[in-house]
Amino acid sequence: MIQARSFTNKRLNRFLEIMDKGRPIRWDQQNLALVALYERPTLRIADSNYFAARAGLITAREIPNPKLSLNAAYNTTDFIPNPWSIGPTITFLIRNFFATHARVSAAHEKVVAARLAILSTVWVEWDTVYRAYSGLWAALQLRTLANHQALLAQEIYQATLERYRAGAASATALNLAELAMQKAAFAVSTAVLHLRLTRTSLASAVGMPARAIIHVKFDFSTFYRSFRLTNLDSAEHYALAHRPSVLAARAKYYAAQYLLKYEIDRVFPSFKMKPGYTYSQGVTGYAFGANAHLPLFNQNQGPIALAHAQVERADLEVIHSQDHVLSQIDHAKTYLNASLATLRSARREVSFARDQEAAAEQAYDAGLIGALRLLGAEQVAVAAEKNQLTARADERRAVGDLEDALHKSLTGVTP
Template sequence: MQRLILLLCPLILLGLALNGCAEFQDRPLQPEVSQTRLEARSLTSHELQSFMQSVSGSAVLWPFKRWNIDQLTLAAIYYHPDMALIRAMADTADAAIITAGQRPNPTLNVSPTWISNAVAASQPWIIGSSLSIPIETAGKRDYRIQKAQALSDAAHLRSVDSIWLVRGRIRLAMLEVFAARQSEQLFKQQLDIQLAMTQRLQQQLAAGELSRLDVMRARMASNALQLNVSAAEKRYNESRVLLANAMGVPVSALAAIELDFAALDTPADLTGVPVPVLRDIALKQRADLLAALADYNAAQAALQIEIANQYPNIQANPGYTWDIGAHYWTFAASALQLPVFHQNQGSIAEAEAKRQEMAVRFEALQLRILGDIDRAQAGLSAVNAKWQDAEKQTRLQQDNLQSTQALFQAGETDSLALLGAELEGIVSETARLNVLIETQQALNVLEDTLRYPLASTLTAKSIVDTALWKKPE
């Protein structure tokens, strides 16, 4: 009976250990289900409303009457697949911390032996068992946890940085929609004026006041403007698709909302924005820079692991044997590697070179950020000066139009001259729009490089806090 208990005890312990094991849950991916879910995404859903309320910390008036860049940014953070992917990668890095902290399990060996030719008076059994207990030395487990924690920090920091990338794409896409819509309206105004001028020239041709060549030139100008209108309409439709893709929703989701372009109508006033201070902060605290620093810390922990691997682990092997009534207890240690041929110099050299590589990458990124910020700031200053010139030219054209209207009312000029002045005014507005788009693009570049919301209702903290949010399953 005693022998049976000694034999069953290890098996019972093994069964209890297996009872706590995780079970596999099958989660198949079904393309048709995923397609239906993606096509059903909406900017008026209550799930999106709950997310925006959780981010803002207060109730929001739902649904929004008009969607601005900040609200579209939050919707993109909620829907865009890049955000879901980066969060999943961060979860994977978090799970690696658990793996790094696990201690190696002991191994149990049981070897019952039956003796066929044993003496009749003796018990024909030899029951042997041994327990292998691995013991890590030199703090390897602690270094392993440090490495996994650093990689987890890097993954979470990159999720913060991905938010800025998503916001940048939203702002550029929104700017493209605005530019396409405004261009379409201006081209239509030019076309209307040009058609009126062509009609007036045809009347003069009928009266014999000018040649047919002048009318042909006017018709060709009208045809060219009609092509510009068609191109602008195509650009507008494509820009809405671009905006929908930047948000991670089908383009049909934009049909139920109205876009707010108030932040794009005029260049942002940055006089109160401390750009030099933000520049200094970006060079020290930008999320991608901190992620590179976390990568360096992970490489340093990996070097510590390889240095610790110079020292062998210990394998404790206590055992018990019941041999025909006799009890034998053994205590042994094995797997003691002797550093005869090498002391892990190769792996240490690789880890040290990797750490140096991460240091170079960090400094290169910091230098690139410095150059990007300086270039973006210089570009914004240049286009702001260009904007002042465009505004001055627009005012001159407006003054010229008013003067021509006064002359027309006084009977000192004809309707054709008035239409020409109106056409020049629309052309000036088109040039002004192009400079405005350049200004907004430069502002977008500066915001991207500083990782700070310029001319925005959002704060840097509110954007970063969204990286901590997890979508319910």
């Protein structure tokens, strides 16, 4: 069943149509993230944890069922009027109100944390798909440029070979041209390998077998959208306080506090009421009993100490989650600023190389330079485009990292 997964699954397509409000299905970033949520088990695991937490809340709210006890005795010395004595007893547990309230409150906070974990799972899947998807986009662009470079290297080698045969080029020049052609061919092989690996990574990210995405036509228009960095400081502060992972850690902290209160309140006993009925020697009677534990030898200090330690750990986990968010934001901002600077430099390099190429074409048309000089200028321009592609891919990855760190879309595409 896992190997049979594909993008042509009717139930999957129906799910995508519903989520995209009936619009034609495009295999873009948003729909691929939906495929991941549909096919991969991570969201269902988070849902299961949520339903388990809700079950714990139901259990905490339940009133204990009474227990029925039945005692029977047979008198061997007195048979009149009846040797049997029967005494049923019903036991009711009257819980400590404050301990019960604390237990219910702790269970409620665990439900809140489990619900927030679902949101965190959605963002994790979104980021995983984005990384794999952007990698595939860059790999496709890289293969195209590598093929172009290989074609230019082959043309340069042929032109050098002709000049060598005419005695206008040295053997060293021919050897260098052949070496450059071999390097370009190896770069094509490396680009093809990288493309196959990125396809496999994307298949894994969306929960599909590798062969399911070979013939899929992807929509990469998302990577050409501009992004806006407005109110970044306020978004950073909001993420530090309201990201689902931070809120979930805080809910777990509240749950630990309530559990500590529960253990403290358990020092005060719960009571068991035992009304009963007896029938002995033809005489009926009624009985009433009660019992409670007495905190004489211990005052529940062990569980209280454990609950104290859990509160301290939960407090540290809140701080740890905020530290993690802050480090994510700082890394993404640094990465984005550096990639933007690199991209600006790469664009200037491409613009200069294109100007040089245009000048070389004019000189070639005027007969001032030969074909080798023209091909060399084209090679420089393609190399500059490769550098620009690398910078562009870094910029897109940095945008994705910042979106994931802030849990906020910068390009208008949201999970």
